[in-house]
Amino acid sequence: xxxxxxxxxxxxxxxxxxxxxxxxxxxxxxxxxxxxxxxxxxxxxxxxxxxxxxxxxxxxxxxxxxxxxxxxxxxxxxxxxxxxxxxxxxxxxxxxxxxxxxxxxxxxxxxxxxxxxxxxxxxxxxxxxxxxxxxxxxxxxxxxxxxxxxxxxxxxxxxxxxxxxxxxxxxxxxxxxxxxxxxxxxxxxxxxxxxxxxxxxxxxxxxxxxxxxxxxxxxxxxxxxxxxxxxxxxxxxxxxxxxxxxxxxxxxxxxxxxxxxxxxxxxxxxxxxxxxxxxxxxxxxxxxxxxxxxxxxxxxxxxxxxxxxxxxxxxxxxxxxxxxxxxxxxxxxxxxxxxxxxxxxxxxxxxxxxxxxxxxxxxxxxxxxxxxxxxxxxxxxxxxxxxxxxxxxxxxxxxxxxxxxxxxxxxxxxxxxxxxxxxxxx
Amino acid sequence: xxxxxxxxxxxxxxxxxxxxxxxxxxxxxxxxxxxxxxxxxxxxxxxxxxxxxxxxxxxxxxxxxxxxxxxxxxxxxxxxxxxxxxxxxxxxxxxxxxxxxxxxxxxxxxxxxxxxxxxxxxxxxxxxxxxxxxxxxxxxxxxxxxxxxxxxxxxxxxxxxxxxxxxxxxxxxxxxxxxxxxxxxxxxxxxxxxxxxxxxxxxxxxxxxxxxxxxxxxxxxxxxxxxxxxxxxxxxxxxxxxxxxxxxxxxxxxxxxxxxxxxxxxxxxxxxxxxxxxxxxxxxxxxxxxxxxxxxxxxxxxxxxxxxxxxxxxxxxxxxxxxxxxxxxxxxxxxxxxxxxxxxxxxxxxxxxxxxxxxxxxxxxxxxxxxxxxxxxxxxxxxxxxxxxxxxxxxxxxxxxxxxxxxxxxxxxxxxxxxxxxxxxxxxxxxxxxxxxxxxxxxxxxxxxxxxxx
Numbered sequence: 106x107x108x109x110x111x112x113x114x115x116x117x118x119x120x121x122x123x124x125x126x127x128x129x130x131x132x133x134x135x136x137x138x139x140x141x142x143x144x145x146x147x148x149x150x151x152x153x154x155x156x157x158x159x160x161x162x163x164x165x166x167x168x169x170x171x172x173x174x175x176x177x178x179x180x181x182x183x184x185x186x187x188x189x190x191x192x193x194x195x196x197x198x199x200x201x202x203x204x205x206x207x208x209x210x211x212x213x214x215x216x217x218x219x220x221x222x223x224x225x226x227x228x229x230x231x232x233x234x235x236x237x238x239x240x241x242x243x244x245x246x247x248x249x250x251x252x253x254x255x256x257x258x259x260x261x262x263x264x265x266x267x268x269x270x271x272x273x274x275x276x277x278x279x280x281x282x283x284x285x286x287x288x289x290x291x292x293x294x295x296x297x298x299x300x301x302x303x304x305x306x307x308x309x310x311x312x313x314x315x316x317x318x319x320x321x322x323x324x325x326x327x328x329x330x331x332x333x334x335x336x337x338x339x340x341x342x343x344x345x346x347x348x349x350x351x352x353x354x355x356x357x358x359x360x361x362x363x364x365x366x367x368x369x370x371x372x373x374x375x376x377x378x379x380x381x382x383x384x385x386x387x388x389x390x391x392x393x394x395x396x397x398x399x400x401x402x403x404x405x406x407x408x409x410x411x412x413x414x415x416x417x418x419x420x421x422x423x424x425x426x427x428x429x430x431x432x433x434x435x436x437x438x439x440x441x442x443x444x445x446x447x448x449x450x451x452x453x454x455x456x457x458x459x460x461x462x463x464x465x466x467x468x469x470x471x472x473x474x475x476x477x478x479x480x481x482x483x484x485x486x487x488x489x490x491x492x493x494x495x496x497x498x499x500x501x502x503x504x505x506x507x508x509x510x511x512x513x514x515x516x517x518x519x520x521x522x523x524x525x526x527x528x529x530x531x
Numbered sequence: 532x533x534x535x536x537x538x539x540x541x542x543x544x545x546x547x548x549x550x551x552x553x554x555x556x557x558x559x560x561x562x563x564x565x566x567x568x569x570x571x572x573x574x575x576x577x578x579x580x581x582x583x584x585x586x587x588x589x590x591x592x593x594x595x596x597x598x599x600x601x602x603x604x605x606x607x608x609x610x611x612x613x614x615x616x617x618x619x620x621x622x623x624x625x626x627x628x629x630x631x632x633x634x635x636x637x638x639x640x641x642x643x644x645x646x647x648x649x650x651x652x653x654x655x656x657x658x659x660x661x662x663x664x665x666x667x668x669x670x671x672x673x674x675x676x677x678x679x680x681x682x683x684x685x686x687x688x689x690x691x692x693x694x695x696x697x698x699x700x701x702x703x704x705x706x707x708x709x710x711x712x713x714x715x716x717x718x719x720x721x722x723x724x725x726x727x728x729x730x731x732x733x734x735x736x737x738x739x740x741x742x743x744x745x746x747x748x749x750x751x752x753x754x755x756x757x758x759x760x761x762x763x764x765x766x767x768x769x770x771x772x773x774x775x776x777x778x779x780x781x782x783x784x785x786x787x788x789x790x791x792x793x794x795x796x797x798x799x800x801x802x803x804x805x806x807x808x809x810x811x812x813x814x815x816x817x818x819x820x821x822x823x824x825x826x827x828x829x830x831x832x833x834x835x836x837x838x839x840x841x842x843x844x845x846x847x848x849x850x851x852x853x854x855x856x857x858x859x860x861x862x863x864x865x866x867x868x869x870x871x872x873x874x875x876x877x878x879x880x881x882x883x884x885x886x887x888x889x890x891x892x893x894x895x896x897x898x899x900x901x902x903x904x905x906x907x908x909x910x911x912x913x914x915x916x917x918x919x920x921x922x923x924x925x926x927x928x929x930x931x932x933x934x935x936x937x938x939x940x941x942x943x944x945x946x947x948x949x950x951x952x953x954x955x956x957x958x959x960x961x962x963x964x965x966x967x968x969x970x971x972x973x974x975x976x977x978x979x980x981x982x983x984x985x
Binding site: 368369391392394395402406409495496497 | 591593
């Protein structure tokens with residue numbers, strides 16, 4: 106069995122699956138139940154000056170009968186006194202010394218506030234700190250969370266203040282509610298962050314009730330934007346992790362967060378540069394026991410691939426993630442329909458005909474049987490037909506070898522540039 | 532299992548004995564697995580006699596962890612691939628599914644089959660024997676109960692030897708359940724998984740003939756009796772010696788052991804009894820080409836022990852049912868061949884000890900059915916001689932056991948499976964036999980722990 110233990114900036118845990126700072130990590134009772142179920146670590150629900158919460162806090166987006174494709178919340182940071190949280194952290198750490206407990210912190214952007222909370226939390230014994238610069242609702246209106254996380258200077262300065270006082274590794278959690286996350290990631294690194302984690306939730310409104318015209322959720326008839334997470338945000342998070350992982354100025358480990366629901370999602374984040382992952386929505390949907398299959402599935406995957414340690418997976422796909430200008434313009438794939446497997450729903454035809462490149466013909470054979478055929482010379486290899494196809498193996502996207510050698514847009518532009526310069530020189 | 536559909540009978544007999552349900556496609560399995568709610572404290576787990584962690588194995592199908600899924604199934608049920616095919620799921624896991632009242636229950640049996648079929652194709656050894664503890668256990672019988680006990684004992688470190696009278700291991704699953712529901716390859720794989728753990732199976736070895744009961748007791752630390760049941764008893768009517776009278780178990784067995792013959796083609800067949808084996812025998816006869824097959828039962832549909840899905844399947848295949856009909860005499864010709872069956876109409880009278888109304892003959896209602904073949908499926912006899920060779924307390928061949936430990940009246944001898952089924956004790960399902968095998972293994976292990984602790 107492969108070694109699943111990780112070391113993220115000095116924080117060790119028996120496996121890469123941590124519970125993210127969120128409702129599941131609100132108390133010692135919950136975190137201890139999670140560790141019993143097998144979670145490798147937990148980022149405690151954000152500590153700070155206790156706040157007041159509203160009632161009616163969560164909402165979910167269902168998609169075609171599947172519940173919780175996305176999840177939205179307007180809950181704030183912990184509403185329990187700091188002393189109680191610290192006492193429970195102490196008790197939990199004592200019971201589970203080998204599991205990672207990371208304290209998520211959020212205070213006003215003042216040096217002394219950060220120094221004070223860092224000292225109090227570290228005195229109790231945690232494995233690391235995570236600075237919540239991401240929470241997009243409520244706290245942001247008070248100048249904390251994503252309000253400071255959207256300003257690179259504030260990220261850098263506050264990280265620096267924390268590092269002045271901290272003895273344990275400091276993870277900076279970033280908000281996705283920003284045009285380019287590498288800007289704040291770089292700021293965190295400049296401030297001395299030992300690691301970064303992403304993404305926090307995305308500004309969202311889950312829906313509007315068509316009978317009452319209230320927002321979903323609403324609090325006494327009024328709503329406010331929440332933070333969006335769950336399976337729907339995974340591609341956004343994965344891109345942000347990949348962008349940071351391939352950025353040479355961001356040379357700290359990444360804790361990946363955002364829509365991770367099973368071991369496969371986790372493995373993708375690891376391949377794209379995350380050293381470990383944090384999970385919330387999937388646990389909220391199904392309970393802590395889901396970690397069992399995350400561990401078992403990842404372990405079986407590593408064994409099958411002959412990989413001894415999960416750490417060997419980290420970042421393996423990063424070199425494959427690049428810019429559009431580096432993609433080979435002479436690479437060509439086309440769709441091939443396997444008529445033996447095809448069930449003739451014609452979805453590929455209509456999606457291509459109406460919305461792509463009009464290259465799938467509806468034909469009838471000599472026996473009067475309808476079939477679909479791709480005109481490969483007109484196919485641009487967009488993948489749409491294979492995406493809408495409901496049957497595995499009915500459409501293959503196959504590479505067609507091209508006579509021309511590989512050439513990227515950047516190479517092409519450079520060649521043209523060179524040609525022009527040469528001509529001028531002549 | 533329950534979604535097999537009958538009625539597709541070919542003139543090519545071999546085709547009729549191919550497994551009917553081909554299994555779920557990947558698309559079907561993934562859609563269905565994602566429909567599972569992953570209930571907490573799920574009622575399907577409680578409803579499974581072996582306690583398979585059903586939501587867990589289904590979640591693993593959804594996540595693409597098929598190895599983990601198969602292991603989760605087989606962890607709880609060493610013959611989980613067979614059970615995926617033969618369990619009366621609507622009476623067990625699927626019947627308990629919370630979605631019954633919301634949409635439709637999850638197809639748990641078919642998902643179990645999907646995961647175990649995947650494992651079968653991999654040919655990977657899924658479980659390993661525990662560190663040898665120096666203790667030896669003899670198991671008599673390699674059916675569901677014996678195999679299950681062997682797997683569990685082997686994991687606990689016992690050196691296990693199975694004694695099997697037949698040529699191949701697998702018992703009822705190997706010989707007694709029709710190929711079109713349970714192909715022999717499935718049982719062979721389950722046997723192989725257990726053999727590869729180091730369990731020795733001595734086939735063609737009949738305890739009481741090739742080795743005595745006493746020798747086993749002397750040579751092994753514990754003995755597990757998992758011998759199941761024997762032949763179908765005689766009907767106790769005139770004419771049972773005629774050619775064309777068969778034992779249902781033997782009749783089914785012949786289709787799993789030797790090439791299919793044309794001997795039943797065009798024949799008129801009556802099956803006596805309406806249990807699981809009667810259904811298998813009747814559908815087998817039709818699939819062997821019989822022109823007409825009737826099931827004769829002295830009670831009514833309400834009292835029959837066959838499952839609803841088996842009844843539906845038999846009807847689809849074209850089996851006719853004659854309720855309240857009991858055979859009184861088999862009619863033969865001068866060549867000693869069956870030519871008919873004299874029957875009498877019955878009516879239901881007072882309730883018997885088992886709570887079921889007793890059938891009573893209607894005087895003067897005798898009639899004769901023209902027939903070529905009579906198949907007896909009125910239950911199975913007991914291996915009383917062997918039970919007595921071990922000097923075990925028993926009630927007409929049903930071995931008495933302690934409810935908790937499944938220990939017999941003999942200190943070193945345990946029993947599980949059909950050999951303990953009857954008179955309110957045990958349960959006849961394959962899946963129950965598998966569970967009892969596990970229980971015996973646990974109890975044996977516990978017995979040694981108690982000794983070492985004292």
